[in-house]
Structure formats: structure tokens, C-alpha cells
Amino acid sequence: xxxHQIWEVASAPDNVPIVxxxxxxxxxxxxxxxxxxxxxxxxxxxxxxxxxxKTEYRxxxxxxxxxxxxxxxxxxLLRIELVAAILVTALLMVxxxxxxxxxxxxxxxxxxxxPAKAPWYFLGLQEMLVYFDPWIAGVIMPTLIIVGLMVVPYxxxxxxxxxxxxxxxxxxxxxxxxxxxxxxxVLMIVIGTFIRGPGWMWFWPGQTxxxxxxxxxxxRNVDQIFGINGSWLVHFMxxxxxxxxxxxxxxxxxxxxxxxxxxxxxxxxxxLLLTTEFSRKIFKRMTLLQMATMExxxxxxxxxxxxxxxxxxxxxxxxxxxxxxxx
Amino acid sequence: MxxxxxxxxxxxxxxxxxxxxxxxxxxxxxxxxEELEGLKEPEKxxxxxxxxxxxxxxxxxxxxxxxxxxxxxHLHPAKVNRDAVKYKFTWGMGGITFYLFIVLTxxxxxxxxxxxxxxxxxxxxxxxxxxxxxxxxxLRNMHRWAAHLMIIAVWLHMFRVFLTGxxxxxxxxxxxxxxxxxxxxxxLSFTGYLLPDxxxxxxxxxxxxxxxxxxxxxxxxxxxxxxxxxxxxxxxxFALLGGSIVDANALLRAYIWHCIxxxxxxxxxxxxxxxxxxxxxxxxxxxxxxxxxxxxxxKGHRPVILRPSGMV
Numbered sequence: 273x274x275x276h277q278i279w280e281v282a283s284a285p286d287n288v289p290i291v292x293x294x295x296x297x298x299x300x301x302x303x304x305x306x307x308x309x310x311x312x313x314x315x316x317x318x319x320x321x322x323x324x325x326k327t328e329y330r331x332x333x334x335x336x337x338x339x340x341x342x343x344x345x346x347x348x349l350l351r352i353e354l355v356a357a358i359l360v361t362a363l364l365m366v367x368x369x370x371x372x373x374x375x376x377x378x379x380x381x382x383x384x385x386x387p388a389k390a391p392w393y394f395l396g397l398q399e400m401l402v403y404f405d406p407w408i409a410g411v412i413m414p415t416l417i418i419v420g421l422m423v424v425p426y427x428x429x430x431x432x433x434x435x436x437x438x439x440x441x442x443x444x445x446x447x448x449x450x451x452x453x454x455x456x457x458v459l460m461i462v463i464g465t466f467i468r469g470p471g472w473m474w475f476w477p478g479q480t481x482x483x484x485x486x487x488x489x490x491x492r493n494v495d496q497i498f499g500i501n502g503s504w505l506v507h508f509m510x511x512x513x514x515x516x517x518x519x520x521x522x523x524x525x526x527x528x529x530x531x532x533x534x535x536x537x538x539x540x541x542x543x544l545l546l547t548t549e550f551s552r553k554i555f556k557r558m559t560l561l562q563m564a565t566m567e568x569x570x571x572x573x574x575x576x577x578x579x580x581x582x583x584x585x586x587x588x589x590x591x592x593x594x595x596x597x598x599x
Numbered sequence: 600m601x602x603x604x605x606x607x608x609x610x611x612x613x614x615x616x617x618x619x620x621x622x623x624x625x626x627x628x629x630x631x632x633e634e635l636e637g638l639k640e641p642e643k644x645x646x647x648x649x650x651x652x653x654x655x656x657x658x659x660x661x662x663x664x665x666x667x668x669x670x671x672x673h674l675h676p677a678k679v680n681r682d683a684v685k686y687k688f689t690w691g692m693g694g695i696t697f698y699l700f701i702v703l704t705x706x707x708x709x710x711x712x713x714x715x716x717x718x719x720x721x722x723x724x725x726x727x728x729x730x731x732x733x734x735x736x737x738l739r740n741m742h743r744w745a746a747h748l749m750i751i752a753v754w755l756h757m758f759r760v761f762l763t764g765x766x767x768x769x770x771x772x773x774x775x776x777x778x779x780x781x782x783x784x785x786x787l788s789f790t791g792y793l794l795p796d797x798x799x800x801x802x803x804x805x806x807x808x809x810x811x812x813x814x815x816x817x818x819x820x821x822x823x824x825x826x827x828x829x830x831x832x833x834x835x836x837f838a839l840l841g842g843s844i845v846d847a848n849a850l851l852r853a854y855i856w857h858c859i860x861x862x863x864x865x866x867x868x869x870x871x872x873x874x875x876x877x878x879x880x881x882x883x884x885x886x887x888x889x890x891x892x893x894x895x896x897x898k899g900h901r902p903v904i905l906r907p908s909g910m911v
């Protein structure tokens with residue numbers, strides 16, 4: 273085992289934020305969930321006792337009817353901001369004195385860095401390049417992430433949980449976000465940083481990053497598995513165009529698995545939206561446009577883990593091959 | 600003068616001076632005392648009031664005015680939800696993000712004094728900064744780590760806003776502005792990556808902009824790009840780099856985006872973001888919990904295009 277390798281990656285100054293994320297994200301998930309569960313207990317209590325619901329403060333914070341509901345910004349908020357600013361400055365000072373920003377050799381187009389990695393916050397996208405062509409991983413997916421995040425408030429038809437932590441009242445929204453943020457974004461960054469070595473190959477922690485290592489790509493396309501060669505199409509085509517038959521056959525064939533995925537994933541997502549009585553109630557409140565948008569984005573989001581599984585389990589490279597693009 | 604004093608015996612110059620000096624002794628003592636008293640309460644002085652515009656008494660009115668009548672503080676409301684000032688609800692991440700933006704602007708401006716965005720100079724400037732400029736290394740380190748920290752703070756801010764459901768009505772649009780601000784933060788960091796002109800930045804930007812080549816329709820290697828007439832010399836990557844390779848023009852473009860254009864755009868969006876926080880009723884909570892039984896049913900005709908108007 274080569275633990276020096278993993279130490280080298282983890283202690284690189286530019287990777288400090290990712291190491292920090294490894295601690296910060298679990299901490300804040302715990303911190304949020306502790307408050308969410310606390311609120312959920314209060315919600316249970318108030319639901320069981322409608323009389324209390326009318327008189328209670330409805331927060332887990334301590335409350336005395338004699339207290340003011342609001343406090344003056346000066347000094348109660350401004351002093352916190354001052355302290356926060358001082359703490360952040362102190363942290364930055366210590367960090368900047370102890371660790372130096374990396375500076376490599378002068379840029380040189382003739383000497384390729386191996387591995388050539390994007391800045392850490394884009395490593396999720398770079399990791400996606402393993403599973404998708406650049407036009408999807410580098411252009412379509414980022415666009416979908418941005419647009420998908422922006423439509424969130426407009427497709428979330430659940431009026432509960434506005435302004436307080438809760439798990440019980442927003443299970444679906446919270447699981448979706450955790451899956452996207454932690455499972456598909458932070459985890460991909462962690463993989464891109466710690467696992468991907470030279471040639472963007474997979475190196476387990478403890479393995480040496482061997483620049484000489486060679487991997488034999490044995491991936492195949494779905495149409496190759498099914499042996500699509502267009503031999504039956506030739507009969508329907510003019511003889512002069514017969515050479516296009518395999519290409520055409522692959523284009524036509526590829527549409528079916530994609531369609532199948534959209535229908536199957538769409539139905540699966542739809543079922544998921546109708547799991548509990550509460551979620552059915554929320555679903556009823558959604559308009560057609562909300563429903564369609566939400567299901568579309570969920571289907572597209574799920575396509576990433578599905579493609580990862582197809583690659584890892586079935587060694588599939590492309591599902592749909594055309595002369596212009598491949599998926 | 601002599602007539603005014605009604606003094607008969609002493610009209611000599613010496614006497615007059617002596618008398619004035621005695622008077623002055625008295626006045627100085629008095630005025631000095633007054634001045635010392637004033638120092639005990641600096642907030643009552645003319646100087647203080649000319650700067651802060653209002654008196655500073657221990658009254659609710661003046662506590663409110665000290666926020667409202669101060670250009671830097673007036674982004675705040677005069678009063679806030681008593682539970683909102685606790686760390687556990689907001690985690691302070693939005694404010695920390697803004698503070699880091701200020702730190703980055705400050706250190707960034709100082710760095711600009713020592714940096715030329717040209718292929719010949721850029722890398723040497725960094726070496727000069729690291730080895731010869733007093734505190735230059737500290738300056739560069741702070742700029743870099745503050746940038747990383749800002750990205751983490753932005754993500755955690757978004758995480759908190761999501762988990763508290765703060766994007767819900769009436770804050771939907773402010774969430775969208777926030778998403779754009781996050782993208783701008785990432786772009787700010789990314790454009791800064793190239794500026795030291797070292798191998799790290801060069802290859803990171805090469806990898807990053809190579810993806811632009813694959814843009815559908817607008818990239819030379821993207822789907823339908825070639826059909827659309829795209830070549831390496833007119834596609835979207837060319838526009839980003841100002842050339843077909845990461846070179847002098849790319850450095851200059853990254854510099855201008857990094858130091859001028861994106862900070863300006865981000866500032867405008869930030870102003871909008873903060874203004875909307877206020878207009879939408881301040882920060883979202885901690886709000887009293889709502890119960891399932893309190894969800895109002897939609898009555899009659901439901902509004903189309905997006906969502907029903909929701910609760911309350």
C-alpha cells in the first residue's frame with residue numbers, strides 16, 4: 273500500500289478545500305438534520321393537539337410572551353457580523369501564512385501535465401467526461417444544472433417547510449437535493465481529486481499513481497452488443513446507397529433504448545412522486561407544466577448515474593451512435 | 600477698549616496684556632474642562648454627529664436610526680427576528696460570502712498593482728510578488744484561499760437556503776439570482792486560474808475551454824457544429840480565448856473578465872440579491888412551523904403557467 277500517494281494528494285495546498293468539504297458537508301448535514309428532526313417532533317406534537325397549535329410559539333427556540341419578537345439590528349446583528357468578519361480574516365491569515373498558493377513551472381504548451389485537472393470545483397464536470405462526450409458533460413449538463421436549479425422554486429408545489437428546517441414535510445425535495453448535491457456533485461469532485469490519477473485512470477487510495485499504466489478499453493456500444501449491421505435495411509434501400517445501411521440502422525436502433533429510458537425513468541419518477549399520501553396530495557396541486565418540468569429534470573439528472581452504471585456493469589460506451597453525436 | 604472697560608487707572612499696554620492673559624487663563628481652564636467632558640461622550644460631539652448624522656442616545660429610536668441612516672448598514676432592517684440572529688439557522692454563509700468578496704476585491708486590487716497581463720511579464724510578476732514584494736506572498740495566498748473559501752461558502756449558503764425551504768414564495772426569483780451569483784463566483788475563480796500563467800492554470804484552462812469546442816451548433820467539434828460552419832477560428836472557444844490556442848489574447852481576456860467585467864456584473868446581481876432579501880420580507884426564518892392541516896386548498900380556477908399561489 274502506498275499511503276504516501278494519498279497523503280500527497282490530500283496535502284496539496286489546492287486540495288485543502290476538498291479536504292475541508294469532506295468534513296464541512298457531513299457536519300452541516302448533521303447540523304441541519306438535528307434541527308429538522310427537532311422541528312418535526314414539534315410538528316407532530318402540534319398536529320396531535322390542535323388547541324396547542326393555536327397558542328404555541330411554534331418554534332423550538334425558547335420563548336417568553338414578555339419578550340419582544342424582534343431585536344435591534346444595532347447591536348445584536350451588527351456585532352455578530354463584526355465577529356464573523358474578524359474570525360474569517362483570522363482564518364484566512366493563518367491559512368495564508370501556513371500554506372502557499374501553488375505555482376508550477378511557466379506555462380508550456382509542449383509539456384502536458386498528467387493528469388491535467390480542471391480547478392477542483394469543476395472536477396465533477398471533468399469526471400463526467402468519462403461517461404459522456406464533451407458536448408454533454410461540458411456544455412449540456414452544466415446548462416441543465418443551472419437551469420434545473422433555477423426552476424426549483426417554480427416546480428416545488430409543496431407550501432410547507434418555508435423558512436424552517438424540516439425533514440418530514442419535504443422528504444422528496446430533500447432527498448433529491450442531497451442526491452444531486454452530495455451524490456452527483458461533491459462525490460464526483462472527491463473522486464476526481466483523490467481517485468483519478470494519470471490518464472484519468474482509476475487509482476484506489478493506497479495505489480501508486482503510475483503514469484506508465486495502460487488500460488485496455490473494452491467498451492462497446494449497445495448496437496454492437498445486438499449486432500446491428502443493417503443487413504435487413506439493405507433490401508429497402510437503393511443499391512447505390514447500400515453502404516449507408518449500417519449507419520442508418522444504428523441511428524434508428526439507438527432511438528429505442530433512449531426512448532425506453534425516458535419512458536421507464538419517467539414512470540419510475542412518477543411513481544416516486546406518488547409514494548406517500550402526502551406526496552400524492554402535493555402532486556395534485558401541481559400544474560401540468562410543473563409536473564412535466566419536474567419529471568424531465570429528474571429523468572435527465574438520473575441519466576448520469578444510469579450511464580455510470582451502464583459503463584461500470586456492462587462496459588457500454590454509447591447507447592445511441594449517430595454520425596453527428598453519440599450519447 | 601479703555602472706555603469699554605470703564606477703567607480709569609490702567610490704560611497702559613502692559614496692563615492690558617496682563618489682564619488679557621489672566622482672562623485667558625480662566626477661559627482655557629474652563630474650555631479645557633468642557634473639552635475633557637466632551638471626550639467622555641464622543642457620540643455627542645459635532646464631529647461625531649456630522650459623520651453619523653444622528654445623535655447616539657440609548658433609545659430605540661436612535662438604535663434604529665444608526666442602522667437606517669448609515670449607508671453601509673442600511674441594507675439591514677432596523678430590527679430582525681429575534682431567533683434569526685442565532686448561528687444555527689443561517690450558518691452566516693451568505694454574509695461570509697459577501698465579506699469574502701470584499702476581501703477578494705481588496706487583495707485583488709493590490710495584486711493588480713504588481714501584475715501585467717502579458718505573456719512576457721505575467722509569470723515573472725508572480726515570482727517578483729512572491730519573492731520581492733513586501734507581504735506579496737501573503738497577499739497572493741490570501742487572494743487564492745479567500746477565493747476557494749468563497750466557493751465553499753456559496754455552496755453551503757445554497758444548501759442552507761434549500762434545506763430551510765427559503766426559496767419558496769415569495770423568494771423564488773431571489774433564488775434564481777442566487778444561482779446566477781454562484782455561477783459568476785465559479786467563473787470568477789476560473790478566470791483567475793489562468794492569470795499566474797503557470798502550467799497548472801494553463802492546462803486547467805485548456806481542459807476547460809476545450810469543452811467549449813464541443814458546444815452543439817457553436818463549437819467546431821460539437822454536434823452539428825461543422826455543418827453550421829464552425830471552424831477552430833470562429834467558434835465559441837475562439838471567442839473565449841481570442842484565438843485558437845491558450846495564449847496572449849486568452850491571458851488578456853481572462854484578466855479583463857476576472858478584474859473588471861465579472862466583478863461588475865456580480866456586484867449588480869449582488870445589489871439585486873440583497874435588495875430582494877429586504878423586499879421579500881427579510882430572511883425567511885426561523886419561521887413558525889406550519890402544519891399539514893393548514894394547507895389551503897385551491898378554490899375554483901387554478902392559475903396556469905407554473906405554480907398555484909401556495910399557502911397563506
